[in-house]
Amino acid sequence: MALLEVRDLHVEFDTPDGVVHAVRGLSFDVERGSTLAVVGESGSGKSVATQTITGLTRGARVTGSAVFDGTELLGASEETLRAVRGARIGMIFQDPLSSLHPYYTVGWQVAEMIRAHDRTVTRAMARERAAELLSLVGIPRARRRVDDYPHQFSGGMRQRVMIAMAVALDPALLIADEPTTALDVTVQAQVLEVMQQLQDRFGTAIVLITHDLGVVAEMADEVVVMYAGRAMEVAPRRELFYHPHHPYSEGLLRSLPSRGEPGSRLVPVPGAPPSLLDPPQGCPFRPRCPHAFADCHDQPPLRPVGGSPDHLSACWLPPSRGTTTGEVPAPAARELQEAP
Amino acid sequence: MVRFLLRRVLQGVVVLWLITMAVFALFYIAPNDVARTLAGRQASPETIALISHRLGLDQPIWKQYLDFVWRALHGDLGYDYYHQVPVTTIMGAALPVTASLVLGAAVIWVGLGVTNGVLSAVRPRSVTDRSLTVFSLFFYSMPSFLLGLVLLYFLYYQLTLHGLAVLPAGGYSPLAGGLGTWLQHLLLPWFTLALVQAATYTRLTRGSMLDVLGEDYVRTARSKGISERRVVVRHALRSALTPVVTQFGIDVAGLLGGAIVTEQVFSLPGLGKTAVDAINQQDLPVIIGIVLFASTAVVVANIAVDAVYAVLDPRVRLH
Numbered sequence: 001m002a003l004l005e006v007r008d009l010h011v012e013f014d015t016p017d018g019v020v021h022a023v024r025g026l027s028f029d030v031e032r033g034s035t036l037a038v039v040g041e042s043g044s045g046k047s048v049a050t051q052t053i054t055g056l057t058r059g060a061r062v063t064g065s066a067v068f069d070g071t072e073l074l075g076a077s078e079e080t081l082r083a084v085r086g087a088r089i090g091m092i093f094q095d096p097l098s099s100l101h102p103y104y105t106v107g108w109q110v111a112e113m114i115r116a117h118d119r120t121v122t123r124a125m126a127r128e129r130a131a132e133l134l135s136l137v138g139i140p141r142a143r144r145r146v147d148d149y150p151h152q153f154s155g156g157m158r159q160r161v162m163i164a165m166a167v168a169l170d171p172a173l174l175i176a177d178e179p180t181t182a183l184d185v186t187v188q189a190q191v192l193e194v195m196q197q198l199q200d201r202f203g204t205a206i207v208l209i210t211h212d213l214g215v216v217a218e219m220a221d222e223v224v225v226m227y228a229g230r231a232m233e234v235a236p237r238r239e240l241f242y243h244p245h246h247p248y249s250e251g252l253l254r255s256l257p258s259r260g261e262p263g264s265r266l267v268p269v270p271g272a273p274p275s276l277l278d279p280p281q282g283c284p285f286r287p288r289c290p291h292a293f294a295d296c297h298d299q300p301p302l303r304p305v306g307g308s309p310d311h312l313s314a315c316w317l318p319p320s321r322g323t324t325t326g327e328v329p330a331p332a333a334r335e336l337q338e339a340p
Numbered sequence: 341m342v343r344f345l346l347r348r349v350l351q352g353v354v355v356l357w358l359i360t361m362a363v364f365a366l367f368y369i370a371p372n373d374v375a376r377t378l379a380g381r382q383a384s385p386e387t388i389a390l391i392s393h394r395l396g397l398d399q400p401i402w403k404q405y406l407d408f409v410w411r412a413l414h415g416d417l418g419y420d421y422y423h424q425v426p427v428t429t430i431m432g433a434a435l436p437v438t439a440s441l442v443l444g445a446a447v448i449w450v451g452l453g454v455t456n457g458v459l460s461a462v463r464p465r466s467v468t469d470r471s472l473t474v475f476s477l478f479f480y481s482m483p484s485f486l487l488g489l490v491l492l493y494f495l496y497y498q499l500t501l502h503g504l505a506v507l508p509a510g511g512y513s514p515l516a517g518g519l520g521t522w523l524q525h526l527l528l529p530w531f532t533l534a535l536v537q538a539a540t541y542t543r544l545t546r547g548s549m550l551d552v553l554g555e556d557y558v559r560t561a562r563s564k565g566i567s568e569r570r571v572v573v574r575h576a577l578r579s580a581l582t583p584v585v586t587q588f589g590i591d592v593a594g595l596l597g598g599a600i601v602t603e604q605v606f607s608l609p610g611l612g613k614t615a616v617d618a619i620n621q622q623d624l625p626v627i628i629g630i631v632l633f634a635s636t637a638v639v640v641a642n643i644a645v646d647a648v649y650a651v652l653d654p655r656v657r658l659h
């Protein structure tokens with residue numbers, strides 16, 4: 001059994017304009033100790049989906065199932081969720097400055113995480129542990145810096161603080177929502193490296209939300225390509241990069257920037273994503289799809305395509321398409337060769 | 341931080357200096373006879389001559405101004421010819437009354453306002469939120485003299501009529517004369533002042549909390565698995581209090597110069613009532629004294645608010 005199994009997740013918000021159906025039938029698995037990358041354009045529901053799993057989406061209608069380590073999280077009591085949050089699932093977010101409380105020292109904020117789940121830990125012990133954690137994520141002179149405030153750190157160092165906090169209790173899963181988007185290019189690589197090292201050392205599974213296919217190439221084992229609240233394609237990294245099946249994934253890969261300019265946002269295919277208020281019938285990608293045909297008026301299910309059994313795509317095009325074309329977009333191939 | 345506060349103090353000194361100039365110009369360089377104005381309407385020619393001499397009105401203007409400031413700095417706010425005592429004596433008697441009224445009411449309105457604001461913000465558009473909004477707007481739109489009279493009617497007049505004479509009709513009883521009677525005399529004035537003020541604080545706290553609850557660091561706090569209560573109080577309210585502190589400084593300072601309406605309704609001999617009486621009697625030295633005190637209170641409160649900011653927010657403190 002996978003560490004996290006999400007099945008048919010739906011999330012709806014009531015807004016003055018109508019019901020926003022932000023996540024519509026999303027399913028994916030996260031294996032223990034592995035990295036799942038979630039990619040997709042802005043507004044495709046990546047953040048909403050992952051935050052719903054830990055009960056952080058407020059005022060939404062949620063259906064479906066998310067079983068984490070044998071426990072159903074959707075609809076679980078606040079008590080159950082609180083025991084999981086922080087202790088079993090750590091989270092880091094896009095902007096480390098706004099994600100840390102400006103009025104408390106970083107040491108206090110890390111220590112709070114520790115004491116929240118174990119009241120037997122004294123303040124002094126928690127502070128000591130916080131210093132160790134800060135040093136573990138590569139903050140220089142950590143022992144002296146525990147009493148500094150977030151604004152006294154650089155962007156990359158702040159994100160390291162967030163990571164230290166998120167992994168303080170050795171969680172089984174780390175959800176990182178665009179952890180490097182707000183950072184300088186040079187710093188991005190360092191932060192990813194810290195996460196990679198922690199995973200190697202503690203076997204933490206990672207859900208990595210990103211816009212950056214370069215990051216995917218470097219970090220991911222599995223990839224979920226999201227579009228309009230759904231998974232369009234789920235595949236092992238290599239499979240996706242070499243044999244993309246879904247035209248949307250193809251578009252993403254084609255738009256991959258060359259090595260010189262990583263970090264650019266995904267603007268893969270001409271056109272805009274559909275409105276979540278009133279989505280079109282059938283395949284949600286149809287208005288932008290260069291291969292659309294008659295069948296696409298029905299909604300395609302996520303089904304196995306191509307060589308590998310864990311390669312799924314929600315597209316009516318023939319399953320063989322990914323394997324037979326064998327066509328790898330040049331920049332994607334370059335990424336893969338250079339990835340570790 | 342020290343430099344930041346020093347700058348604020350210097351600014352405050354400059355403001356106070358401008359105020360003394362304005363007050364001096366208004367009352368001393370008036371087109372009419374200063375000594376006569378100061379002495380009051382019924383003063384004899386001898387008194388007026390005496391005042392002229394005492395104030396050095398034969399001196400050049402700049403010398404007069406310097407003397408005025410010099411005396412004020414030494415706590416000499418002049419002599420009240422109407423009551424035949426120094427102005428400071430009059431104010432010294434009135435200040436404890438106003439301070440008791442304002443500080444006691446402040447405790448109530450901050451407690452009530454902040455609590456209600458937080459309760460509203462935690463469940464926006466809920467029944468609690470809507471009821472508290474109605475409650476706030478009711479008192480917000482009610483003039484305090486009316487509220488005072490209503491409270492007096494029910495809690496003094498009707499109770500006394502039914503043989504429950506617990507609360508007095510008005511007046512003040514000093515704390516030194518016993519805690520019980522002090523409380524008895526202040527209870528209605530406190531609530532009159534506090535209920536009206538609390539409405540502002542409820543709205544202010546609610547708005548500020550709603551902003552802060554949407555902040556990323558509140559989401560981080562929730563993602564740590566700490567209790568919702570702790571998220572709201574330790575993480576959200578801590579930041580949301582900043583605008584409340586500002587408003588509090590302004591309000592307390594403003595009211596310390598005299599809570600005029602409340603003091604009138606409950607016949608409390610505080611600074612506000614003293615000022616009104618002084619104006620009616622054209623008792624200028626007392627008016628000048630209260631104006632100077634009130635402006636000083638506002639200036640000091642502003643500096644205090646900045647100091648509290650620095651304590652609350654490390655970004656200010658460590659700058």
Ligand SMILES: Nc1ncnc2c1ncn2[C@@H]1O[C@H](COP(=O)(O)OP(=O)(O)OP(=O)(O)O)[C@@H](O)[C@H]1O
Pocket residue numbers: 013014015020022040041042043044045046047048049276
């Ligand atoms: N509380 C909410 N109320 C109403 N709509 C919401 C709410 N939260 C999110 N949405 C909507 O849900 C959709 C998905 O948002 P989400 O933040 O998950 O996108 P995302 O894929 O993470 O995008 P980005 O890459 O920009 O972070 C968006 O259209 C957003 O406007």
Ligand code: SF4
Pocket residue numbers: 246247248283284285286287289290291292293295296300314315316317
């Ligand atoms: S189902 Fe049709 S419209 Fe949708 S992606 Fe496939 S080919 Fe394009």
Ligand SMILES: [Mg+2]
Pocket residue numbers: 046047048177
């Ligand atoms: Mg997002």
